[in-house]
Amino acid sequence: MATMSSAEPTRRDFLYIATGVVAATGALAATWPLISQMNPDASTIAAGAPIEVDLSPIAEGQVIKVFWRSKPIFIGHRNKKEIDAARAVDWHTLPDPQPDQKRVKEGHDQWLVLIGICTHLGCIPIAHQGEYDGFFCPCHGSQYDTSGRIRRGPAPLNLELPPYEFVTDNKIKIG
Amino acid sequence: MSGHSTYQPQSAFMKWMERRLPIASLVHSSFVAYPTPRNLNYWWTFGGILSFMLAVQIVTGIVLAMHYTPHVDFAFKSVEHIMRNVNYGWLLRYLHANGGSMFFLAAYIHMFRGLYYGSYKEPREVLWILGVILLLLMIVTGFMGYVLPWGQMSFWAATVITNLFSAIPGVGEAVVGWLWGGYAVGNPTLNRFYSLHYLLPFVIVGVVVLHVWALHVVGQNNPTGIEPKSDKDTVAFTPYATAKDSFLIAVFCILLAWFVFYMPNYLAHPDNYIPANPAVTPTHIVPEWYYLPFYAILRAVPDKLLGVIALAASIAILAFVPWLDTSKVRSARYRPLYRQFFWVFALVCVGLGWLGAKPAEGGYVIAARILTTYYFAHFLIILPLLGRYEKTKPLPNSISESVLKGKGAAAAIAILAVALGILTGISTRASAAEAEHPPRQKWSFSGPFGYYDRAQLQRGFKIYREVCQSCHSLELLSFRNLAEPGGPGFSVAQAAAVAAEYMIKDIDDQGNATERAGRPADSFPKPFANDQAARAANNGAVPPDFSVIAKARTYERGFPWFVFDMFTQFQEQGPDYIVAVMKGYGEKPASMTMPEGMQYNSYFPGNAIAMPQPLQDGQVTYDDGAPATIDQYSKDIAAFLMWAAEPHMEARKRIGFQVMIFLIVLSGLLYFTKKKVWTDVHGHA
Ligand code: FES
Numbered sequence: 024m025a026t027m028s029s030a031e032p033t034r035r036d037f038l039y040i041a042t043g044v045v046a047a048t049g050a051l052a053a054t055w056p057l058i059s060q061m062n063p064d065a066s067t068i069a070a071g072a073p074i075e076v077d078l079s080p081i082a083e084g085q086v087i088k089v090f091w092r093s094k095p096i097f098i099g100h101r102n103k104k105e106i107d108a109a110r111a112v113d114w115h116t117l118p119d120p121q122p123d124q125k126r127v128k129e130g131h132d133q134w135l136v137l138i139g140i141c142t143h144l145g146c147i148p149i150a151h152q153g154e155y156d157g158f159f160c161p162c163h164g165s166q167y168d169t170s171g172r173i174r175r176g177p178a179p180l181n182l183e184l185p186p187y188e189f190v191t192d193n194k195i196k197i198g
Numbered sequence: 199m200s201g202h203s204t205y206q207p208q209s210a211f212m213k214w215m216e217r218r219l220p221i222a223s224l225v226h227s228s229f230v231a232y233p234t235p236r237n238l239n240y241w242w243t244f245g246g247i248l249s250f251m252l253a254v255q256i257v258t259g260i261v262l263a264m265h266y267t268p269h270v271d272f273a274f275k276s277v278e279h280i281m282r283n284v285n286y287g288w289l290l291r292y293l294h295a296n297g298g299s300m301f302f303l304a305a306y307i308h309m310f311r312g313l314y315y316g317s318y319k320e321p322r323e324v325l326w327i328l329g330v331i332l333l334l335l336m337i338v339t340g341f342m343g344y345v346l347p348w349g350q351m352s353f354w355a356a357t358v359i360t361n362l363f364s365a366i367p368g369v370g371e372a373v374v375g376w377l378w379g380g381y382a383v384g385n386p387t388l389n390r391f392y393s394l395h396y397l398l399p400f401v402i403v404g405v406v407v408l409h410v411w412a413l414h415v416v417g418q419n420n421p422t423g424i425e426p427k428s429d430k431d432t433v434a435f436t437p438y439a440t441a442k443d444s445f446l447i448a449v450f451c452i453l454l455a456w457f458v459f460y461m462p463n464y465l466a467h468p469d470n471y472i473p474a475n476p477a478v479t480p481t482h483i484v485p486e487w488y489y490l491p492f493y494a495i496l497r498a499v500p501d502k503l504l505g506v507i508a509l510a511a512s513i514a515i516l517a518f519v520p521w522l523d524t525s526k527v528r529s530a531r532y533r534p535l536y537r538q539f540f541w542v543f544a545l546v547c548v549g550l551g552w553l554g555a556k557p558a559e560g561g562y563v564i565a566a567r568i569l570t571t572y573y574f575a576h577f578l579i580i581l582p583l584l585g586r587y588e589k590t591k592p593l594p595n596s597i598s599e600s601v602l603k604g605k606g607a608a609a610a611i612a613i614l615a616v617a618l619g620i621l622t623g624i625s626t627r628a629s630a631a632e633a634e635h636p637p638r639q640k641w642s643f644s645g646p647f648g649y650y651d652r653a654q655l656q657r658g659f660k661i662y663r664e665v666c667q668s669c670h671s672l673e674l675l676s677f678r679n680l681a682e683p684g685g686p687g688f689s690v691a692q693a694a695a696v697a698a699e700y701m702i703k704d705i706d707d708q709g710n711a712t713e714r715a716g717r718p719a720d721s722f723p724k725p726f727a728n729d730q731a732a733r734a735a736n737n738g739a740v741p742p743d744f745s746v747i748a749k750a751r752t753y754e755r756g757f758p759w760f761v762f763d764m765f766t767q768f769q770e771q772g773p774d775y776i777v778a779v780m781k782g783y784g785e786k787p788a789s790m791t792m793p794e795g796m797q798y799n800s801y802f803p804g805n806a807i808a809m810p811q812p813l814q815d816g817q818v819t820y821d822d823g824a825p826a827t828i829d830q831y832s833k834d835i836a837a838f839l840m841w842a843a844e845p846h847m848e849a850r851k852r853i854g855f856q857v858m859i860f861l862i863v864l865s866g867l868l869y870f871t872k873k874k875v876w877t878d879v880h881g882h883a
Contacts (some may be wrong), residue, residue, distance in 0.1 A: 042864075
């Protein structure tokens with residue numbers, strides 16, 4: 024419209040620009056609720072509160088699954104052989120180098136607490152399987168050791184650790 | 199008028215595209231260069247408003263579908279979940295619900311405009327019939343959408359409307375079976391309605407495309423009803439019509455926002471906040487306001503089959519208007535007699551709407567019969583005869599010659615709009631016809647800047663815990679809600695402490711039923727294991743859940759109050775009623791026989807209430823020095839329940855104020871833009 028002859032072209036252009044800017048701002052603001060509604064809702068967030076797990080029923084060598092924030096959490100009660108296997112390897116040479124000591128809580132070496140989701144594309148690995156007798160992911164063959172570290176296969180990272188702490192020697196709080 | 203009537207691609211890419219898919223030139227010829235009569239008044243902007251509203255409904259609907267669960271056990275709860283937990287869920291749902299109403303309002307104005315200016319006449323018959331099909335699709339879509347929240351009105355609307363089809367001789371029962379997918383309205387019905395409610399809007403989009411296509415073939419009608427003869431009679435769609443439409447869309451948004459942010463439940467029925475109950479029909483069932491005239495026609499006919507036929511005919515007859523109206527002159531501006539009959543007809547439609555909201559008894563039925571007869575007579579007798587005998591006024595030679603005249607029609611249609619607004623208000627009638635009006639209370643949360651009084655909510659919560667809770671559940675609320683913004687203002691730790699005082703049923707690792715201390719994420723536990731236990735313990739009446747009761751209870755405001763309420767934003771019937779019932783216990787009048795175990799209450803519908811007087815002076819000790827009186831208790835519990843029913847009210851009113859300011863500024867800017875754009879046209883006229 025700026026090419027049209029007008030007594031006061033600047034005022035007119037200003038009006039058009041101002042209108043356009045205000046309308047565009049409004050349209051932009053209106054999309055915010057549409058995006059925000061896709062976030063986890065208040066009840067989902069509230070349901071993600073920490074959980075407590077009693078460790079006493081878990082026998083040595085056993086791995087159990089609990090759910091926290093819709094994610095499977097593996098809690099493994101490792102025996103000596105498994106701990107030794109995890110510590111015998113030179114961790115500097117691993118794909119995602121990390122010592123076993125960093126993956127458990129001090130003084131609770133037998134308890135391995137992991138988020139049981141393969142770091143490749145999200146399948147659930149199977150415990151006590153694979154070449155390292157740790158975890159084996161059936162989807163594309165990732166092999167994890169008894170510390171949940173990636174040893175072979177397409178997964179790039181070790182199994183993730185959830186935030187948790189020991190409330191007593193026999194009870195952990197996840198989250 | 200505008201020089202660029204054909205599209206010339208500028209860039210190399212657009213030239214390349216143009217030879218393969220000339221979409222740019224299609225858009226250009228349809229929405230930029232498209233010539234539109236220069237004398238169109240604001241009533242012609244409703245097509246644009248309708249397109250905008252359709253988009254709003256589809257966008258909000260798609261989003262709501264992401265959170266809604268179409269199952270009889272979860273539908274009501276999932277809608278409340280949207281209202282309470284989903285970010286901006288309350289906004290999206292209120293937009294969708296009120297958007298539906300505004301969509302119909304715009305459609306009716308659009309249609310009355312067509313009737314007034316004869317927009318259905320040769321060569322626009324197909325355009326008009328497509329419009330009637332759109333109305334029909336809207337009616338079906340709106341009805342199915344109304345069923346989805348699965349409240350009492352949803353359920354009984356579904357039952358009544360699907361039963362209409364049983365009137366069809368021979369196949370009626372089979373058709374009803376197809377609609378229900380069961381022996382009655384139930385889960386299969388809800389599922390198929392949901393599926394169709396998602397599908398039909400896209401069918402509407404398809405028919406809108408045809409409607410617009412037909413429009414662009416025959417061109418727009420205009421207030422004179424004569425065809426544009428030269429370039430002088432038309433202006434380019436963009437910027438002229440675009441600027442005008444945008445301005446009116448913004449103004450229409452103000453109306454929409456008024457309802458969405460300030461009286462979101464005004465156009466709805468309180469009974470729909472009661473979950474569907476196949477065992478109890480609400481005492482007074484009425485459809486949404488936009489179906490009321492058709493509903494009145496249905497009920498005016500004493501025979502089932504004939505009633506259904508009349509209902510169907512009242513819509514179908516619109517499709518024949520192009521042939522029933524025999525006049526050669528289009529616009530009512532030049533048809534002095536038709537103009538009068540048009541207004542009579544418009545009033546008849548409003549009258550039918552009013553009667554549709556009234557109980558079908560006595561004088562109302564007779565009035566409905568008279569108006570129904572007139573409705574059909576308008577089309578079948580008046581229109582054909584008028585064309586023959588009416589002496590029309592001389593038509594102007596061209597549109598540009600007539601431009602200086604004619605403000606009357608605009609004013610007249612404004613009156614119609616107000617009348618439609620009044621009709622809109624009729625739907626707020628409630629069921630408690632026989633009881634006294636509860637006295638009005640002062641509430642901190644009323645009005646556009648209302649807010650909850652934190653101390654009052656905390657006191658109300660205390661009453662709930664010490665008095666109501668032993669019988670009434672608060673299922674939809676979680677303990678964490680107590681600490682959420684806009685609520686009673688407890689700290690997170692306080693809410694957790696409250697939660698820990700409750701025992702919640704759970705299952706332990708060995709699979710045994712146990713109880714554990716409540717957590718903030720838990721919802722309030724129910725006082726009774728099930729409805730049977732609740733009934734047995736309470737004189738045979740299940741104490742209702744309290745989560746949305748402040749929105750589920752009301753009383754009849756009556757004419758003209760419900761009209762004023764629209765402007766004063768009065769919507770505190772629920773809490774007023776709760777206070778009145780709390781204080782309404784007394785001696786029954788000698789003439790009244792009280793059923794066994796019932797109490798007299800002057801505000802409870804029917805005056806016989808199963809609940810013994812729950813609150814007495816001094817019963818609950820307040821820590822904040824508020825008087826320990828039944829008066830104070832009643833107000834506090836009512837305020838608490840209002841918050842429980844509408845936990846995001848403060849955010850709603852706050853955002854509403856911002857939206858209103860924005861829309862008013864935008865409307866102002868668009869108005870001046872429109873004026874500037876149009877100065878050229880008026881200058882050259
Ligand atoms: S997801 Fe586990 S290996 Fe691919």
